[in-house]
Amino acid sequence: MKIPHLKLGTKIAMLSFLLVLLSVFLAGVIIVNRISDKMEQEIGYRAMAIARTVAQLSEVQENLSGFEGSKMIQPLAERIRLATGVEYIVIFDMEKIRYSHPYLDRIGTVFNDGDEELSLQRKEYLSQAVGVVGPSIRAFVPVLADEGTRQVGVVAVGILVPTIREIVGAIRVELYSSILIGLALGGLGSFYLASNIKKNMFSLEPSQIARMLEERVAIFQAMDDGVVALDMENRITVINEKACRIAGTSEKAVGCPLQEFPAFTALSDFLETHDPAESTELILNNTWVLVDFLPIRVKEQVVGRVVTLKEKTEVRKMAEELTGVKTFIEALRVQNHESLNTLHTIAGLIQLDKADQAMEYIYRVTEEQQEVTKFLSSKIMYPNVAGLLLGKYNRGKELKVDVLFDPDSRLSELPEGFDSNTLTIILGNLLENAMEAVVGSKISEVHCRIKHEHHQLILSVEDTGPGISLANQAQMYQWGFSTKGNGNRGIGLSLVKQTVDLLGGTIEMETGKWGTRFGVRIPLSGIRS
Known part of the structure; x- marks a missing residue:
């Protein structure tokens, strides 16, 4: 399939728009991820606070290891769960036997999710896991009796983590409107940038500019006279082959001050002591030359001068x-x-x-x-x-x-x-x-x-x-x-x-x-x- 040839303005507009689109998309992804991380952090703080509160209740400490302790602990845990809006509060003893659970058939069974071991060693922490009600962040807090000298069990409080889809759904109005505004501004800016660049390039395509440059360089190098272009500080900006031959230098002289080249000493001295308004005759590199000066004007402002060198003939x-x-x-x-x-x-x-x-x-x-x-x-x-x-x-x-x-x-x-x-x-x-x-x-x-x-x-x-x-x-x-x-x-x-x-x-x-x-x-x- 032949790829259609696109104009420079179209390429610039498309590239700029794609960059804006990619930037907006990445910004949206980063924002959603940051919101998700922040929510998980807040959920963790909340779960830990509830778990600590439950672990401090005397009813839990006294009945956790007793016979039929679940009859006291389960109603208490359910009341707290419903009051705080968490997904579950699970309390288990040192043998991992559950004393409370949102699902009654789970009471009396062993808690064996794999992330509870450290809590049995009197350590409190947060953990992410997929429980029976879905992915959640849960806080593990040991239950300490006898004024904190003896661990009798663990309180695990779980709060479901919202999915990316749920987060996006919650902020979809703000997110979608921001993306649309960003894309609209990016599109307008892209087309304006493309139009401005094309205007500065005289509405020419790169291939046209390249062809014109090749033609100008060929004409410039084919001239029978030596040509040297200087800026206002007498630095060489352009020099053709004939001028290089006359001066015995190379095109690497471009960008260098005129006085750095011994062959141009007479020309440099002349420019320092005279106003180059008329033709003059100088000896450059043991060669008689007739030198002419022409000002370079850009938008009616003189930005340098062109020096033409005619050989001995x-x-x-x-x-x-x-x-x-x-x-x-x-x-x-x-x-x-x-x-x-x-x-x-x-x-x-x-x-x-x-x-x-x-x-x-x-x-x-x-x-x-x-x-x-x-x-x-x-x-x-x-x-x-x-x-x-x-x-x-x-x-x-x-x-x-x-x-x-x-x-x-x-x-x-x-x-x-x-x-x-x-x-x-x-x-x-x-x-x-x-x-x-x-x-x-x-x-x-x-x-x-x-x-x-x-x-x-x-x-x-x-x-x-x-x-x-x-x-x-x-x-x-x-x-x-x-x-x-x-x-x-x-x-x-x-x-x-x-x-x-x-x-x-x-x-x-x-x-x-x-x-x-x-x-x-x-x-x-x-x-x-």
């Missing part, structure tokens, strides 16, 4: 946009601007009938541009680096800054695994900072040198600006620190420092009233890709 794309593509566009704009100025100058000289000066000016401008282009194309074998330097040269001309390249500069083939784009990050930011530092100075020059020396690459950028103050030197590598105002500032030197550290190199700075020089040394052996 995404960072490279960003770096190329900042120092490559934009530089080429800027170079074209500057070149166009310079070309217009050159054409205006030539046109003016021609209009002034100074053709010789116009020809000389054309030769000079053309020669200067050709020399720089020829120098960079012959000395720098990487087009992206050469294009960057040419762009900065043209940018300097627009800012009235002389960008000078050391004649000994040379960039030949780099080791396998060395990414030339990292040089555009270093040189692009150092040259841009240097040009901004000398704008408006009496001598506006920026000197650049690139050289191979003893298995290392040496980069040098020197300007003739006012120098860097001691106060600013302590903070110049911090992310977001800038002396040029707010906005997208304070990124260049921090990016340079992180890139140099990633390549295993060193960066030195000399400054004074004469200007500032940044020297970068990058080892060409053991390059980390």
Whole structure:
């Protein structure tokens, strides 16, 4: 027989109702048993008191062992039995011969029920037994004559014990009404609980929730970006495989504070010192990553944040946009601007009938541009680096800054695994900072040198600006620190420092009233890709 598939709400309601039913049933059984035990205790006290009273009667003590003593004892015992409402009062001598009994034919016979032996040894006690009139509790009390020095017999008083059915019958109204009220309240509570649980589960069945969870986990793990979810105390609540790979950790990190993992040190330090409202670039486990932050909101309340990690390829794309593509566009704009100025100058000289000066000016401008282009194309074998330097040269001309390249500069083939784009990050930011530092100075020059020396690459950028103050030197590598105002500032030197550290190199700075020089040394052996 096929078992029908029940919905979660129905299962919860049925289970809760069965539990309530079982609880009410057990409670009823316990209550009836407690009532039965209490009644038996009270019956025992009552039987013992009556037996003691009868045993103290002089008529019983004097006639118990005498001839035809039953004629005196039987009427007395019957009067007491009828007055007290007990089932029977049996009095027997030391030979167990009955002197009284509710049934007259039992008088003179031997009392031999098996539980009377201790009473013949001057002991009083209660006993449960099935007598001739049914199950009863009976009290055995010895009869002592001669002021308690001699036992002459025993008084046994029996009171019938009510059965469970009789007890239930006596309290059936109260018991049944309590059970019905309990079941009604339990049923209503069960259906309310089932409805509330179903509501909190968005009216979804467990199988639907399981399928959705499997789908979400599969999507989450298949993401090309690393994802780490944090609570308000920066404990990891969720982490996918890509993030584990980037950080060199495992999914066992869930529930642990972020700062416990060395790979996340840079991220933890950043969260402690910055308000993560925008994207940033960090080195995690020797890997360049672009980090984005998104708040987690539950019912309009922020309960944590999601951190997405993009690997080096995404960072490279960003770096190329900042120092490559934009530089080429800027170079074209500057070149166009310079070309217009050159054409205006030539046109003016021609209009002034100074053709010789116009020809000389054309030769000079053309020669200067050709020399720089020829120098960079012959000395720098990487087009992206050469294009960057040419762009900065043209940018300097627009800012009235002389960008000078050391004649000994040379960039030949780099080791396998060395990414030339990292040089555009270093040189692009150092040259841009240097040009901004000398704008408006009496001598506006920026000197650049690139050289191979003893298995290392040496980069040098020197300007003739006012120098860097001691106060600013302590903070110049911090992310977001800038002396040029707010906005997208304070990124260049921090990016340079992180890139140099990633390549295993060193960066030195000399400054004074004469200007500032940044020297970068990058080892060409053991390059980390």
